[in-house]
């Protein structure tokens with residue numbers, strides 16, 4: 175979502191003749207886009223502002239903060255750093271040029287934490303996109319789930335779905351501009367529920383999201399991925415839609431967070447382990463092998479060693495293709511911040527390592543199974559490890575590196591996998 179917000183900010187600023195520079199050493203205005211999912215986010219942005227100030231002692235740029243930290247801290251940021259000139263909340267990105275204008279006119283410090291204005295379009299200019307081949311398309315903003323540890327419902331507000339007609343227009347435009355892949359994005363994409371049926375009247379589905387998937391698939395764009403999915407809203411019809419349309423990619427990111435019902439209840443996730451396993455079984459019944467990735471928080475308040483063992487058991491059962499593991503740390507103003515953070519630092523570190531070890535073992539087996547297979551890879555860039563290698567993703571969202579050249583950029587290439595690593599595959603392209 176932050177990448178999409180940066181694209182949106184860039185689009186609006188360029189439309190008002192600002193030149194977007196990636197050098198804070200030279201820019202007249204330095205804008206910090208912030209995320210508060212990680213620990214101590216506010217502290218980090220203040221430190222970065224201090225660094226920029228130090229670097230620019232001679233001529234201080236205007237400094238702005240946007241994103242989740244801006245929304246949560248608001249006016250407090252002006253007190254915490256007198257160098258900040260403007261603060262832009264998560265739904266005020268489109269007003270950035272007007273906000274900067276006010277600062278330049280000498281109206282003092284400007285704060286905008288307001289809602290999106292009616293009719294604001296989410297259109298992103300091609301030049302502002304992070305990739306020339308993969309386009310992010312936000313379909314829903316905010317979250318109504320209020321998991322006890324999470325700050326997102328406060329930083330991003332309540333769920334608001336875009337109309338299917340707008341999403342389909344975005345995807346069709348990206349297709350016409352030569353983009354090969356789109357990611358439908360949102361905190362919980364499968365909680366998608368637009369106010370009107372505009373745009374997907376002709377498509378069937380047990381939920382608005384599965385209808386949307388079928389409607390987007392009908393645009394004919396080559397690859398469609400979506401993230402993140404929420405287990406409680408993961409209807410089996412989503413898997414049916416994936417079965418029906420080859421261009422709906424075989425990858426689902428479905429965060430489970432814990433393998434213990436007791437901990438899930440304390441997290442207020444709204445489902446049990448058995449519900450989650452049913453979702454996994456549904457994906458396993460699909461015609462294609464669906465790659466499944468997840469998130470887990472270890473060391474949540476009151477997580478006992480037997481709760482943790484249940485998480486290990488779940489990971490063994492689900493055999494995730496990838497897993498993001500986080501050590502619990504409290505976020506101020508969330509319900510779980512009132513709970514005693516009673517799993518010690520060392521215990522968290524040891525549980526983290528044990529879970530990571532297990533996941534690596536599972537992943538090694540899964541990745542090894544790809545050796546000898548031929549996969550379709552969208553070539554997205556030069557590998558960071560070797561300039562002779564190109565890198566890209568499969569439909570199941572695995573990273574594949576292979577010897578190639580920049581002429582391949584943006585094309586989908588058949589790559590035969592020759593080697594598996596822990597988080598990536600290596601292969602040779604079958605054309606050369």
Ligand code: SF4
Nearest residue numbers: 317319320321324326
């Ligand atoms: S579903 Fe829970 S964890 Fe995800 S964004 Fe919403 S509140 Fe946060």
